[in-house]
Amino acid sequence: MTAIAVSPAFDHFAAIVGAKNVVGSPAELRTYECDGLLGYRVRPELVVLPGTTEEVAACVVLARELGMPVVPRGAGTGLSGGALPSEGCVVIGLARMKKILEVDLANRVARVQPGVINLDITRALQADGWYYAPDPSSQSVCTIGGNVAENSGGAHCLKYGFTVNHVLGLTLVTPDGAVVALGSQAGEPDVLGYDLTGVVVGSEGMTGIVTEVLVRILRSPQRTQTLFATFPSTDEAGDAVSRIIGAGIVPAAIEMCDALAIEAIVAATDVDWPLDVGALLLMDADGVEEEVDEVAARARTHVEAAGALEIRAPKDDAERLLAWKGRKAAFAAMGRISPNYYVQDGVIPRKEIGKVLREIAALGARAGLRVANVFHAGDGNLHPLVLYDGRIPGQEHAAEEVGGEILRVCLRYGGSVTGEHGVGHDKACYLGEQFSPDDLATMQMIRTTFDPERRFNPEKMFPTPRLCGDKPGAYVPHATETAGEAARG
Amino acid sequence: MTATAVSIAGVTPREIVTPRSIDELAAIVRELHDARKAFAFVGGGTALDLGNSPRALDVAVRTSALDAIVDYAPEDQTITVEAGATLADLDRVLARHGQMLPLDVADRERSTIGGVVATNRYGRRRQRYGTAKDLIVGVSIVRPDGVRARGGGKVVKNVAGFDLPKLAVGALGTLGAIATVTFRLYPIPEAARAVVLRFGREAALGAALHEMIVRRLEPESVALYDYRALVVTFAGTQRGTDAQARTLVDEIAPAHGVEAAPLSELERESYEQRERAVRRDGSWRFRVIAPPAEPVATAANAVPATPLAVPVAYPLLGIALHAHSEETLAAPPDAAPDWPVHDLRETVADRTHNRGHVVFDAIPAAARGLVDPWGPTPPSFALMRTLKQNFDPHGLCNPGRFIGGL
Ligand SMILES: Cc1cc2nc3c(=O)[nH]c(=O)nc-3n(C[C@H](O)[C@H](O)[C@H](O)COP(=O)(O)OP(=O)(O)OC[C@H]3O[C@@H](n4cnc5c(N)ncnc54)[C@H](O)[C@@H]3O)c2cc1C
Numbered sequence: 087m088t089a090i091a092v093s094p095a096f097d098h099f100a101a102i103v104g105a106k107n108v109v110g111s112p113a114e115l116r117t118y119e120c121d122g123l124l125g126y127r128v129r130p131e132l133v134v135l136p137g138t139t140e141e142v143a144a145c146v147v148l149a150r151e152l153g154m155p156v157v158p159r160g161a162g163t164g165l166s167g168g169a170l171p172s173e174g175c176v177v178i179g180l181a182r183m184k185k186i187l188e189v190d191l192a193n194r195v196a197r198v199q200p201g202v203i204n205l206d207i208t209r210a211l212q213a214d215g216w217y218y219a220p221d222p223s224s225q226s227v228c229t230i231g232g233n234v235a236e237n238s239g240g241a242h243c244l245k246y247g248f249t250v251n252h253v254l255g256l257t258l259v260t261p262d263g264a265v266v267a268l269g270s271q272a273g274e275p276d277v278l279g280y281d282l283t284g285v286v287v288g289s290e291g292m293t294g295i296v297t298e299v300l301v302r303i304l305r306s307p308q309r310t311q312t313l314f315a316t317f318p319s320t321d322e323a324g325d326a327v328s329r330i331i332g333a334g335i336v337p338a339a340i341e342m343c344d345a346l347a348i349e350a351i352v353a354a355t356d357v358d359w360p361l362d363v364g365a366l367l368l369m370d371a372d373g374v375e376e377e378v379d380e381v382a383a384r385a386r387t388h389v390e391a392a393g394a395l396e397i398r399a400p401k402d403d404a405e406r407l408l409a410w411k412g413r414k415a416a417f418a419a420m421g422r423i424s425p426n427y428y429v430q431d432g433v434i435p436r437k438e439i440g441k442v443l444r445e446i447a448a449l450g451a452r453a454g455l456r457v458a459n460v461f462h463a464g465d466g467n468l469h470p471l472v473l474y475d476g477r478i479p480g481q482e483h484a485a486e487e488v489g490g491e492i493l494r495v496c497l498r499y500g501g502s503v504t505g506e507h508g509v510g511h512d513k514a515c516y517l518g519e520q521f522s523p524d525d526l527a528t529m530q531m532i533r534t535t536f537d538p539e540r541r542f543n544p545e546k547m548f549p550t551p552r553l554c555g556d557k558p559g560a561y562v563p564h565a566t567e568t569a570g571e572a573a574r575g
Numbered sequence: 576m577t578a579t580a581v582s583i584a585g586v587t588p589r590e591i592v593t594p595r596s597i598d599e600l601a602a603i604v605r606e607l608h609d610a611r612k613a614f615a616f617v618g619g620g621t622a623l624d625l626g627n628s629p630r631a632l633d634v635a636v637r638t639s640a641l642d643a644i645v646d647y648a649p650e651d652q653t654i655t656v657e658a659g660a661t662l663a664d665l666d667r668v669l670a671r672h673g674q675m676l677p678l679d680v681a682d683r684e685r686s687t688i689g690g691v692v693a694t695n696r697y698g699r700r701r702q703r704y705g706t707a708k709d710l711i712v713g714v715s716i717v718r719p720d721g722v723r724a725r726g727g728g729k730v731v732k733n734v735a736g737f738d739l740p741k742l743a744v745g746a747l748g749t750l751g752a753i754a755t756v757t758f759r760l761y762p763i764p765e766a767a768r769a770v771v772l773r774f775g776r777e778a779a780l781g782a783a784l785h786e787m788i789v790r791r792l793e794p795e796s797v798a799l800y801d802y803r804a805l806v807v808t809f810a811g812t813q814r815g816t817d818a819q820a821r822t823l824v825d826e827i828a829p830a831h832g833v834e835a836a837p838l839s840e841l842e843r844e845s846y847e848q849r850e851r852a853v854r855r856d857g858s859w860r861f862r863v864i865a866p867p868a869e870p871v872a873t874a875a876n877a878v879p880a881t882p883l884a885v886p887v888a889y890p891l892l893g894i895a896l897h898a899h900s901e902e903t904l905a906a907p908p909d910a911a912p913d914w915p916v917h918d919l920r921e922t923v924a925d926r927t928h929n930r931g932h933v934v935f936d937a938i939p940a941a942a943r944g945l946v947d948p949w950g951p952t953p954p955s956f957a958l959m960r961t962l963k964q965n966f967d968p969h970g971l972c973n974p975g976r977f978i979g980g981l
Contacts, residue, residue: 215791237738266958272930273893274893275894276864279977279979279981280746280963281708281744282959284742284744285741285742289738328650331651334673334762373793374791376812377816377818380814433732434730435653436650436651437648462732465730465732466732500728500730501728502733502734503735504735506734517736521736524723525725527722528716528722528739532737532739533737534965535961
C-alpha cells in the first residue's frame with residue numbers, strides 16, 4: 087500500500103487497522119468511488135478495512151471524533167448507490183471479515199461475518215445437504231452484510247422469503263461505537279422487545295455496521311423441477327404467471343425474460359433458447375418429490391392454457407443449471423446488445439405484469455430507447471433494463487428519465503419503487519413520491535434511534551433538495567463490470 | 576362514550592372511546608396527546624393480561640368499529656384490513672377464494688387483526704408460515720402524537736424505506752395504534768394429513784425429529800402435547816401429504832421404536848382443543864422460548880408438574896406453552912414474592928446457557944406487580960428505549976406495559 091497518506095486522518099485509522107488496511111491514495115481510492123450504479127462517483131476521503139468487530143468499533147468512534155461521515159461497504163455490487171461515498175467520508179469496507187464462524191445444524195443456524203460472500207454459505211453446507219435460501223443473481227460476488235443492508239431478494243424468494251426472513255440476529259456497531267447484539271443469539275425463535283433486527287435489515291447502512299449475522303439455514307428440498315416455457319409475447323407470459331399464482335400454486339421461482347433479454351442471454355451464454363419468441367418463463371417447483379411432480383404438472387396446464395408456444399423440462403441437472411445460469415447472467419449479457427444500460431427495480435401487483443410491460447415499452451419508444459425485461463415475475467418485481475449509448479449526447483439522461491417514469495408507473499399501479507435493490511442514492515427522490523412527508527418523518531424517527539447525528543450513509547434514501555437536483559456524471563466502466571459474473575449482470 | 580368495562584393488565588381506564596373511522600381515531604389520539612392524557616388500544620380484549628400494568632391509563636381506545644376490509648386482491652393474494660376486523664371476519668372473506676391468513680390464533684371471533692399483530696400471536700403452523708412478521712407487507716399507524724403514517728405497501732415484495740411494519744409487530748401498541756394492515760395470503764392447501772407419534776423416551780423424540788428433517792419432509796406443523804404425543808401435520812397436494820405421512824408412520828417411527836398412527840380430522844381437532852386451552856385457561860400462562868435444540872427438555876424439567884392444561888411444545892421452533900392454576904404455582908409460605916417465576920427463569924436460563932427466556936402471558940391478580948411478565952431486558956434495550964422515546968416522548972401511549980417498563 088501507499089505510504090503517501092493524503093488524508094490527515096490516515097495515520098489515525100492506520101493506528102487501529104494497520105497502514106496496509108487503509109486506502110488513501112487517489113489512484114487506489116478510485117475503486118471505491120461508486121458501487122454497481124455507475125453513473126455516480128464520489129471519491130471518499132479514506133477507505134478502512136477492519137478485520138474484527140473491535141476494529142470496526144474503534145474506527146466508528148474515531149470517525150465520530152473526526153466528524154467524518156461513514157459509508158459502509160461490502161462488495162460494492164449494489165445497484166442503487168447505497169455504497170456511494172459521501173464527500174469527506176470514510177468508507178468502512180467489510181471485505182476482510184469473511185469467516186463463517188459457526189454452523190449449528192441442531193439449531194439450523196450459521197453465524198457469519200459480514201464480508202462472507204452469499205454463495206459461500208451454501209458452498210460450505212451443501213455437502214451435508216443444507217443451504218442458505220436468499221439467492222440474489224449476484225450471489226457469487228455480493229456479501230451477506232450488503233444483503234442485510236439491502237434486504238436482498240432473489241429468484242427463489244418467491245417461496246422462501248427475503249433476507250429479512252432468514253436473518254435471526256445481528257451484531258451491530260452503532261454510530262456511537264457501541265457493539266450491540268440484536269435479535270436471536272443462538273437460534274431462539276423470539277426475543278423480547280421491538281424487532282430491531284427486522285429494522286436493521288433493509289436499513290441501507292444507515293443504522294450502523296453489521297459485523298456478525300446469524301442466518302437461518304435450510305435443508306435442501308427432495309426434488310426440484312424446472313419448467314421452461316416460451317410465449318408469443320409478454321402478455322401471455324404474464325397471464326401464465328397470474329394463472330399459476332391464482333390457482334394457489336406456490337412455485338419456488340417464476341422468472342420472466344422478454345425478447346430482448348433472451349437475445350442478449352443467448353448471445354452471452356450457452357443456452358439454446360429460441361430467438362423468435364416474445365417472452366419466456368423459467369419456473370422451479372421444489373419440495374417433497376410426489377408434491378413437486380404434481381405441482382409441476384399443474385403449472386404446465388396453466389402455462390398451456392395461457393398460450394405457451396413451447397414447454398420444456400430440462401433433461402438433467404446440467405441443463406437445469408445452465409438455464410438458471412443464463413437467467414442469472416442476464417444483466418451482464420446486456421453488454422452484447424447495448425453499449426450501456428440502466429437497471430431499474432420496481433414492483434407492481436403481479437396480476438398487472440402484461441399491462442405494465444406494455445406501458446414501459448411505450449415509454450421507451452417515446453424516448454427512442456429499447457427496454458429489455460428480465461425479472462422476478464412471481465413477485466411482480468420488475469427489472470426493466472433501459473438500453474442506451476453513453477456516447478450519444480443526451481441518451482444517458484434520457485435513459486434515467488425513462489427509468490424514473492417506470493417507477494411512476496409502478497406507483498400508479500399501487501406498487502413500490504424498489505423490490506430488492508434499495509433506495510440508496512438513486513431513488514431517494516422517488517421515495518417522496520411513494521410516501522408522504524409524515525411517513526418519511528416517521529422513518530426518520532427510526533433512523534435517528536440508531537444515528538441521531540445522521541452521519542451514517544448520510545445522503546441516502548431520504549429525499550433532500552440537494553440530492554434531488556443532482557445529475558449523473560459521465561459513464562465510466564467500473565471494476566464490478568469486468569469481474570466475471572458480477573459484470574453488471 | 577363508555578362501553579363495557581375493560582381492565583388492561585389490571586388497570587381500569589377512566590373512559591373508553593370507540594372511534595368510528597381512522598380519521599376519528601387519529602383525531603382522538605391527537606386530542607389525548609395534546610391534553611397529555613395516557614391511553615392504550617383495545618382490540619378484542621383477548622390479550623389484555625399480557626405485559627406490565629400500564630403506569631397510567633386515562634382512556635382506552637377500542638378499535639372494534641374499525642373493521643372494514645379496505646382492499647382484497649385475491650389474484651394477488653394480498654389483503655388490506657382495518658385493525659378492528661377479527662380473524663373470523665377475515666377467514667370468511669378469504670375462504671370464498673380458497674385463501675387464508677395462516678396465523679392459527681385461538682378465539683378467532685374475538686381476536687382482532689390489530690391485536691394479533693401487536694402481540695405477535697402465532698400457533699402451530701408457524702413452522703411453515705412464520706408469524707405476522709413474515710406475513711405483514713404494509714401497515715398504517717396513528718402515532719402517539721395523532722399523526723398518521725404508513726410503511727411498507729400493498730405488494731408482496733418491497734424494500735422502500737425503513738420497515739415500519741416489522742416494528743409494529745409485537746410492539747404491544749406502545750408505538751401507536753395500528754390502523755390498517757396489509758398481509759400476503761396463502762392458498763388453503765387442498766389436502767392435509769396428521770400423524771401422531773407416542774414417546775416414552777426423550778431421546779427417541781429428538782432422533783425422530785432429526786430424521787424428519789434429514790429425510791427432507793416438510794411438515795406444516797409439529798406439536799408435542801404433554802411431552803408425550805407428537806402431532807405432525809402435512810398440508811399440500813393429496814399425493815404429497817400421503818407420501819409424507821407414510822414415510823413418517825412406516826419408516827421413521829419404526830426405526831426409532833416409536834408407535835405412530837395416522838390421525839383422523841376429529842382426533843386432530845381434539846389436540847387442537849388442548850392447544851386452545853393452554854392459550855386460554857389458567858391464571859398463570861407462560862411460554863418458554865429457546866434455541867430449538869433445547870427447550871422441550873428444558874421446559875419439561877423446569878416446570879412444576881400438574882399443569883392445568885396439557886402443555887404444548889413446538890420442538891422444531893423452540894417454544895413450549897404452559898398453563899397453570901393459581902394454586903399449582905402458589906408460593907410456599909416462606910418463598911420470595913416472585914416465586915416460582917424466579918425459579919423457573921433461573922432454571923431455563925441455566926439449562927439453555929442463557930439463550931432461553933420465559934414470557935408470562937397471564938399472571939393472577941395477586942401476583943401482579945410482584946412478577947415481571949417479561950423478564951430481563953435484552954442487550955439492545957437502550958436502543959429500544961430511544962425508539963420509544965422518539966415515538967412517544969411524553970410517555971402517553973400504553974406507558975410501562977412493555978418490556979423493561981417501556
Ligand atoms: C449482476 C448483479 C445482479 C444482482 N442481482 C440482485 C438480485 O437478484 N437481488 C438483489 O436483491 N440484488 C441484486 N443485486 C444488487 C446487489 O448485489 C445487492 O444489493 C447486494 O446485497 C449488495 O451486496 P454488496 O456486498 O455488494 O453490498 P454493497 O453494494 O457494498 O453495499 C450495499 C449497501 O449495504 C451497506 N452495507 C454493506 N455492508 C454493510 C455492513 N456490514 N453493515 C452495514 N451496512 C452495510 C452499504 O452501505 C450499502 O448501503 C445485483 C447486483 C448485480 C451487480
